[in-house]
Amino acid sequence: MGLVTGKEILEAANGGGYAVGAFNINNLEILQGVVRGGTEMNAPLIIAASEGAIEYAGFDYIVAMVRTAAGLTSIPMALHLDHGRDPKVITRCIQGGFTSVMIDASHLPLEDNIKETKQVVKLAHAEGVSVEAELGRLRGIEDMISVDEREATLTKPEDAERFVAETGVDSLAPAIGTSHGAFKFKGEAKLDLERLKEIKKRVGIPLVLHGASTVPQEILKLVTQYGGEMQDAKGVPPDQLKKAIALGINKINTDTDLRLALTAAVRRVLTDDRKVFDPRKILGPARDMIAEVVKEKATLFGSAHKAQEVRS
Ligand code: G3H
Ligand code: 13P
Ligand code: ZN
Numbered sequence: 001m002g003l004v005t006g007k008e009i010l011e012a013a014n015g016g017g018y019a020v021g022a023f024n025i026n027n028l029e030i031l032q033g034v035v036r037g038g039t040e041m042n043a044p045l046i047i048a049a050s051e052g053a054i055e056y057a058g059f060d061y062i063v064a065m066v067r068t069a070a071g072l073t074s075i076p077m078a079l080h081l082d083h084g085r086d087p088k089v090i091t092r093c094i095q096g097g098f099t100s101v102m103i104d105a106s107h108l109p110l111e112d113n114i115k116e117t118k119q120v121v122k123l124a125h126a127e128g129v130s131v132e133a134e135l136g137r138l139r140g141i142e143d144m145i146s147v148d149e150r151e152a153t154l155t156k157p158e159d160a161e162r163f164v165a166e167t168g169v170d171s172l173a174p175a176i177g178t179s180h181g182a183f184k185f186k187g188e189a190k191l192d193l194e195r196l197k198e199i200k201k202r203v204g205i206p207l208v209l210h211g212a213s214t215v216p217q218e219i220l221k222l223v224t225q226y227g228g229e230m231q232d233a234k235g236v237p238p239d240q241l242k243k244a245i246a247l248g249i250n251k252i253n254t255d256t257d258l259r260l261a262l263t264a265a266v267r268r269v270l271t272d273d274r275k276v277f278d279p280r281k282i283l284g285p286a287r288d289m290i291a292e293v294v295k296e297k298a299t300l301f302g303s304a305h306k307a308q309e310v311r312s
Helices: 006-016 028-040 051-057 059-072 087-096 110-126 147-153 157-167 193-203 217-225 238-246 256-272 279-301
Strands: 020-024 045-050 077-084 100-103 130-135 171-174 207-209 249-254
Touching: 006 020, 006 077, 006 130, 006 171, 006 249, 020 028, 020 077, 020 279, 028 045, 028 059, 028 256, 028 279, 045 051, 045 059, 051 059, 051 077, 059 077, 059 087, 077 087, 077 130, 087 100, 087 110, 100 110, 110 130, 110 157, 130 157, 157 171, 157 193, 171 193, 193 207, 193 238, 217 256, 238 249, 238 279, 249 256, 249 279, 256 279
Parallel strands: 020 045, 020 249, 045 077, 077 100, 100 130, 130 171, 171 207, 207 249
Antiparallel strands: none
């Protein structure tokens, strides 16, 4: 159906009380696995490319691959820049075919974050591109040694209210206790759901959860069974994600779980068949496993069978 904006996808999700998966892609097989999973579940998708992914695969390849994928499927898809920091990259995405960009100025003081985000919103909205911004720093709750540190890191609801009012962003990623990668929690895995509830009450717009991979046990088991070393990996428990969606999360960022699926599948093929050297036999099973992960996420996030709700 062609690419749609992030705003179109997320406003439908906000209205319907569900979340859409934003999946990071770095190459053709990951993209194909994600799109196959979304298509089989009739679920809208946000295809995320980080600055690192753009550097790895090449800007033109990313745009061409994702446009082609969108043209071949009936589900609505957005192409989104994940964690945009470099103004040159952000501008190129806005002008070069992305339908959504994230400006991540969360490392800056509030005033500067507002200033940088406002500039991106102005440029992006003039081109019909949606904008996500981040407020607060992503760190696991258990990593915080004091209440003061926790307050300094997690998003303050009053800051979120001011930030959204002054910047005009389309969606906001607050920090509520998640972190990126496969090692998210040392102790109990939990999110600050009270904070999330208060933020949603004050801002109303679609909210985004970064660092939301669940690190599925069965995939982790495969990775370790076939020689990987990831013993203490721990993700966000699926029931915490469900609660977060019920409280207003509408976009769930998932990269680590796709990386784990690819790693598990590739390790298994190479171990089970020591003579294999055909890349299609090595990467094909990884693509299949990624599609399965995306299908499970669509059910968990509530986005399955919601494709028709976007733009209707
Ligand atoms: O949040 C970061 C995403 O997982 C992308 O990671 O910058 O290594 O591509 P990357
Ligand atoms: P995970 O590392 O939990 O998959 O988070 C990905 C992410 O937030 C991308 O922006
Ligand atoms: Zn992120």
